[in-house]
Amino acid sequence: MTHRDLLSQARCGLLATPHGTLETPAFIFCATKGAMKSVTPQQMVEAGAQIILANTYHLSLQPGHEFVARHGGLHRLLHWDRPMLTDSGGFQIFSLGHGGVANEIKGRRNGHIPKTLLKIDEDGAHFRSYVDGRPCHLTPEKSIEIQRALGADLILALDECTPYHADKFYTECSMERSHRWEERSFREFARNNDGRQALYGIVQGGIYGDLRARSGHFIAERDFFGQAIGGSLGGTKEQMHDIVALTCQHIHRNRPTHLLGIGGISDIWNGVAHGIDTFDCVHPTRLARHGGALVHPEKMGGKEYVSLKNARFAEKNYPIDENCPCYCCKNFSCAYIHYLFKARELLGGQLLTIHNVAFMVRLLEEIRSAIRNGSFTEKVRSKSLS
Amino acid sequence: MTHRDLLSQARCGLLATPHGTLETPAFIFCATKGAMKSVTPQQMVEAGAQIILANTYHLSLQPGHEFVARHGGLHRLLHWDRPMLTDSGGFQIFSLGHGGVANEIKGRRNGHIPKTLLKIDEDGAHFRSYVDGRPCHLTPEKSIEIQRALGADLILALDECTPYHADKFYTECSMERSHRWEERSFREFARNNDGRQALYGIVQGGIYGDLRARSGHFIAERDFFGQAIGGSLGGTKEQMHDIVALTCQHIHRNRPTHLLGIGGISDIWNGVAHGIDTFDCVHPTRLARHGGALVHPEKMGGKEYVSLKNARFAEKNYPIDENCPCYCCKNFSCAYIHYLFKARELLGGQLLTIHNVAFMVRLLEEIRSAIRNGSFTEKVRSKSLS
Numbered sequence: 001m002t003h004r005d006l007l008s009q010a011r012c013g014l015l016a017t018p019h020g021t022l023e024t025p026a027f028i029f030c031a032t033k034g035a036m037k038s039v040t041p042q043q044m045v046e047a048g049a050q051i052i053l054a055n056t057y058h059l060s061l062q063p064g065h066e067f068v069a070r071h072g073g074l075h076r077l078l079h080w081d082r083p084m085l086t087d088s089g090g091f092q093i094f095s096l097g098h099g100g101v102a103n104e105i106k107g108r109r110n111g112h113i114p115k116t117l118l119k120i121d122e123d124g125a126h127f128r129s130y131v132d133g134r135p136c137h138l139t140p141e142k143s144i145e146i147q148r149a150l151g152a153d154l155i156l157a158l159d160e161c162t163p164y165h166a167d168k169f170y171t172e173c174s175m176e177r178s179h180r181w182e183e184r185s186f187r188e189f190a191r192n193n194d195g196r197q198a199l200y201g202i203v204q205g206g207i208y209g210d211l212r213a214r215s216g217h218f219i220a221e222r223d224f225f226g227q228a229i230g231g232s233l234g235g236t237k238e239q240m241h242d243i244v245a246l247t248c249q250h251i252h253r254n255r256p257t258h259l260l261g262i263g264g265i266s267d268i269w270n271g272v273a274h275g276i277d278t279f280d281c282v283h284p285t286r287l288a289r290h291g292g293a294l295v296h297p298e299k300m301g302g303k304e305y306v307s308l309k310n311a312r313f314a315e316k317n318y319p320i321d322e323n324c325p326c327y328c329c330k331n332f333s334c335a336y337i338h339y340l341f342k343a344r345e346l347l348g349g350q351l352l353t354i355h356n357v358a359f360m361v362r363l364l365e366e367i368r369s370a371i372r373n374g375s376f377t378e379k380v381r382s383k384s385l386s
Numbered sequence: 387m388t389h390r391d392l393l394s395q396a397r398c399g400l401l402a403t404p405h406g407t408l409e410t411p412a413f414i415f416c417a418t419k420g421a422m423k424s425v426t427p428q429q430m431v432e433a434g435a436q437i438i439l440a441n442t443y444h445l446s447l448q449p450g451h452e453f454v455a456r457h458g459g460l461h462r463l464l465h466w467d468r469p470m471l472t473d474s475g476g477f478q479i480f481s482l483g484h485g486g487v488a489n490e491i492k493g494r495r496n497g498h499i500p501k502t503l504l505k506i507d508e509d510g511a512h513f514r515s516y517v518d519g520r521p522c523h524l525t526p527e528k529s530i531e532i533q534r535a536l537g538a539d540l541i542l543a544l545d546e547c548t549p550y551h552a553d554k555f556y557t558e559c560s561m562e563r564s565h566r567w568e569e570r571s572f573r574e575f576a577r578n579n580d581g582r583q584a585l586y587g588i589v590q591g592g593i594y595g596d597l598r599a600r601s602g603h604f605i606a607e608r609d610f611f612g613q614a615i616g617g618s619l620g621g622t623k624e625q626m627h628d629i630v631a632l633t634c635q636h637i638h639r640n641r642p643t644h645l646l647g648i649g650g651i652s653d654i655w656n657g658v659a660h661g662i663d664t665f666d667c668v669h670p671t672r673l674a675r676h677g678g679a680l681v682h683p684e685k686m687g688g689k690e691y692v693s694l695k696n697a698r699f700a701e702k703n704y705p706i707d708e709n710c711p712c713y714c715c716k717n718f719s720c721a722y723i724h725y726l727f728k729a730r731e732l733l734g735g736q737l738l739t740i741h742n743v744a745f746m747v748r749l750l751e752e753i754r755s756a757i758r759n760g761s762f763t764e765k766v767r768s769k770s771l772s
Contacts, residue, residue: 035726035733042713043426063725071703071721079717317457327428331465335457339449340421346732347421 001254007377009248009275012368015256017083017153018196019075022050024256025272025367027263027360028085028280033058034068034078037285038350039357041080047326047354048361053085053280054078056146057092061129061136065149073151085280086152088143088185088202091230091260093117093125094161120160122177140184148197156228157185159202164232171206171231178204179218186222198225200258206232207239209246216250226256229276233262241270248274265297265304265363269380272367284360288352291341293320294359298383308352313338326358327351387640393763395634395661398754401642403469403539404582405461408436410642411658411753413649413746414471414666419444420454420464423671424736425743427466433712433740434747437469439666442532443478447515447522451535459537471666472538474529474571474588477616477646479503479511480547506546508563526570534583542614543571545588550618557592557617564590565604572608584611586644592618593625595632602636612642615662619648627656634660651683651690651749655766658753670746674738677727679706680745684769694738699724712744713737 003012015022029036029044031052036044044052054074059065071077074084094117118126124139143158159178162171182201189199201219205211219227229247233240244259251257256278259271263281271279284294291309300306306313308320316334324330328337328351340348370376389398401408415422415430417438422430430438440460445451457463460470480503504512510525526544533541545564548557568587575585587605591597605613615633619626630645637643642663648654649667657665670680677695686692692699694706702720710716714723714737726734756762 033729033731035729035731038424038732038736040429040713040733040736041717062729063721067701067721067725070701071719077719077722315453315456327426331427333457333463335453336463339453343419343421343448345419345421346424347426350424350426350736 003372005273005371005376006374008273008380009253010272010367010371010376011275011277012371013256013277015083015277017198019081019083019153020050022083022278023368024277025268025364025371026050026278027268027284027364028053028258028278029285029357029360030055030280030282031078031080032282033062034074037289037353038346039353041078043327043350043354044080044357045082047357048365049082049357050361051083051085051278052080053087054150054152055092056086056089056143056150057138059086059150060089060138060146062131065146068151069149073149075151083154084152085154085258086147086150086156087260088156088158089138089146090125090143090156090159091161093127093138094163120177122180124158124181125160140181141188144185144188144199148192151197153197154200154226155189155197156200157182157189157202157224159204159230162204162206162231164207164235166206166232168206168208168211171204171208172211175204175206175211175215175231178202179215182219182224183222186224200224200226200228200256202228202230202260203247203251204231205247207234207243209243212243212247213250216247220250220252220255224252224255226258226277227251228258228260230260237264237267240267244271244276245274248276251275263360265294266383268363269367269383272371273376273380284356285353288356289349291348291352292356293337293352294356295321308334308337308348309341310338320355321359324355324358324362326355328355328358389758391659391757391762392760394659394766395639396658396753396757396762397661397663398757399642399663401469401663403584405467405469405539406436408469408664409754410663411654411750411757412436412664413654413670413750414439414644414664415671415743415746416441416666416668417464417466418668419448420460423675423739424732425739427464429713429736429740430466430743431468433743434751435468435743436747437471437664438466439471439473440464440536440538441478442472442475442529442536443524445472445536446475446524446532448517451532454537455535459535461537469540470538471540471644472533472536472542473646474542474544475524475532476511476529476542476545477547479513479524480549506563508566510544510567511546526567527574530571530574530585534578537583539583540586540612541575541583542586543568543575543588543610545590545616548590548592548617550593550621552592552618554592554594554597557590557594558597561590561592561597561601561617564588565601568605568610569608572610586610586612586614586642588614588616588646589633589637590617591633593620593629595629598629598633599636602633606636606638606641610638610641612644612663613637614644614646616646623650623653626653630657630662631660634662637661649746651680652769654749655753655769658757659762659766670742671739674742675735677734677738678742679723679738680742681707694720694723694734695727696724706741707745710741710744710748712741714741714744 201224263283319329587610705715
C-alpha cells in the first residue's frame with residue numbers, strides 16, 4: 001500500500017508480478033477466450049490497459065490448457081507481457097449451468113443460455129463442453145492445474161458462484177462446500193508453488209450478512225495472497241454497495257482485494273471507498289461492441305454511457321469527449337461512429353472499445369490521484385455516490 | 387516517371403496529390419464503405435499502406451455524399467490524410483445489377499446477389515438502393531458531383547462495366563455509350579475543376595482486342611489525367627494477362643494507368659510488366675477476414691495464400707512468415723491465429739488483415755526496387771510468370 005484515504009477505506013497500492021507492477025486501484029479488462037474482442041494487445045497498451053484477464057473455463061475447452069502450455073503460456077501466446085489474471089472456471093460453469101449467473105448476480109432474470117451443468121458434488125462440477133458436447137469434470141485441483149498451465153500472474157481458487165435467487169439454506173451449504181474447495185485449491189497450489197503465481201481465495205455468502213462475515217473470516221484465516229468477493233451481490237445497486245461494504249469489514253485488510261464482475265462507474269468509486277483494489281467486468285468492452293460509449297456521469301445527468309447508434313449522433317461533428325486523449329476521440333466524430341454502426345462496419349466497435357478502455361484507465365487514474373491528494377471522499381460526495 | 391525497365395514496360399513513378407505523393411507501382415486498399423474492414427487507419431499506416439479507395443456507390447446511398455461533404459470530406463471523416471481514390475459507382479451498379487460482375491469479369495458464374503439494376507439508358511443508370519429500396523439515378527454528371535463532394539484525390543469517369551458473358555455486339559454498344567458517358571464526365575469535371583482532384587478515363591472493350599484498341603485510343607485522345615482499364619478481362623489468368631498486354635499497347639503511355647479490381651500476386655507482376663502503375667482489389671483484406679494469409683508463391687509451390695483455418699496450422703508455433711516485419715508476424719504464431727478463427731474471435735481477421743496489407747506493401751516495394759535496380763524482368767522470369 002502506498003497511500004490511504006483518511007475518511008474511507010480507499011487506498012493506493014503497487015502489486016508486483018513477474019510481468020510488471022500493477023498500480024491499484026485498477027480495472028482488469030476481459031480477454032475472455034484469450035483475445036480482447038476487436039482490438040490488438042498493442043491497441044490495449046496504447047489505451048493504457050495495465051492488466052487483462054482470461055477465462056479458465058473457455059480456454060480449458062478450447063484450445064485447451066495443454067495447448068497453451070505447449071505454446072509457452074498465455075502471455076507468450078497472446079503477446080501480452082503485462083500482468084494477467086485467470087479466474088477459476090467456476091463462474092462460467094455455474095453461469096452456463098443455471099442459465100446466466102451474470103444476470104443472476106445482478107438480480108436480472110433475462111438470461112436464455114442453454115444449461116450445460118450436469119451435477120455438482122463434493123468432488124467438483126460435471127458439465128458438458130459447449131464446444132463439442134463432451135462431458136467434463138472440474139475439481140479444485142484441476143482448476144489449479146489448468147491455471148498453472150495457462151501461467152497467469154494472479155489466479156483464483158475454485159468456488160461455486162451462487163445465483164441471486166438461491167435461498168439462504170442453499171447459499172450456506174454452497175458456501176461451505178466452496179470453502180472446502182478453496183482449501184483443496186490452496187493445498188494443490190502450495191504443493192507446486194514456484195512463486196510465479198499468486199492465489200486469491202473467494203469470499204461467498206450471497207446477500208446474507210452473517211454468511212459474508214463467516215466467509216470473509218474463513219478466507220482471512222488461510223494463507224491466500226489475496227481475496228476476491230464473488231457470488232450474488234443483490235438485486236439493486238444499493239444492495240450491492242451494502243454487501244460490498246459489509247463484506248469488506250470481514251476480510252483481511254492487508255491483502256489485495258478483488259471485486260468480481262463489477263464495472264459500473266459508481267460501483268467502482270463505491271468499491272474503492274470500501275477497500276477494493278481491483279475490478280473486472282466485460283461491461284466496457286461489450287458495451288462498445290453494441291455501440292455504447294462510456295461518459296462522465298456528472299456531465300451527462302448521471303448517465304454512465306451513451307449509445308452512438310442513437311439518431312441524435314447522426315450529425316454530431318465532434319468527438320465523444322473532447323478532453324479524452326484516446327485514438328477514437330482524437331480523430332473521429334460521433335457522426336462517423338454512428339454511421340459505422342449503421343453500416344455494420346467492424347471499425348465502429350473497435351473505435352468504441354479503444355475509447356471505453358481508455359475511459360476506464362483514466363477513471364482509475366483519477367481515483368488513484370484523488371486518493372493520493374486527499375480529495376477522494378470529497379470527490380465521491382460531489383459525484384453524489386453513496 | 388522516375389525509372390523504367392529496359393526489357394518491359396515496367397516503370398517507377400511519383401504521383402503527387404494534395405494528400406501526399408504516391409510511389410508507383412502501388413496497390414490501393416479497399417475501404418469500400420468508408421472504413422477499412424477490421425483495422426484502423428493507424429494500423430493501415432503502420433502496415434505501410436500509401437493509398438486507399440472508397441466506393442461512390444455505397445457512400446452515396448449511405449451515409450450520402452452530402453453528409454460526407456458536410457463533415458469535411460472523406461479524408462477528414464475517415465481520418466486518412468494520405469492519397470485516396472474513389473470509383474465512379476458504375477462497377478457496383480452493374481455488379482449488383484447483373485448479380486455479381488466481380489465474378490463475371492473473372493469469368494466465374496457463382497454470384498447470387500439480388501438484382502437491383504432497373505434500367506440503363508443513354509442518360510445513365512436507374513437502380514434501387516440496397517439500403518432502403520428507394521429508386522436512384524446515376525448519370526455521369528451526378529457521379530462527378532458525388533465524387534467532388536467526397537473529395538478523393540483521384541476520381542473515375544462513369545462507365546458501364548460489361549460482364550464476361552456479354553457478347554461482342556452488346557460489349558461494343560456498351561463501350562460506345564461508356565465513351566459518351568466519359569466525355570460527359572470529363573465536361574462536368576472540367577466545368578468546376580479546382581485542381582484538387584484528377585480524373586481517370588476508363589478503357590472498356592471486354593475481351594475483344596479491336597474494341598480495346600478503339601477504347602484505348604478514344605481515352606488517349608481526350609485530356610484525362612490518367613486511364614483505368616475496366617470491364618471484363620476474360621475467363622482465365624492467361625486471357626487476363628493477354629488482354630492487359632494488348633490494351634496497354636493502345637493507351638496513353640505518359641499517363642498514370644490503373645488496372646481495376648485485380649490483386650493477385652502474379653497478376654500484379656504481369657500488369658506492371660505491361661505498364662500498369664496502380665492496382666486495387668478487395669482480395670487481400672477480404673481473404674484475411676476469411677482466414678487466408680498471403681505468402682510468397684516461390685516459397686509455397688506457386689500458392690499465393692494459405693488458409694490459417696487449416697488443421698495443419700493448429701500446432702505451428704511460429705509466424706506466418708519469419709521474415710515479415712508486420713505486427714502479426716512479429717508477435718503471433720500460426721497456431722494462435724488458427725485458434726482465433728476456430729473460436730470466432732475478431733482478432734484473427736484483424737491480425738491477418740494487417741499481415742496481408744503489409745504483404746502487399748512489401749510486394750510493391752520489391753517490384754519498385756527491382757525496376758530501379760534493373761532486375762525486374764529477371765525476377766519475373768525467375769518467378770515463372772509470363
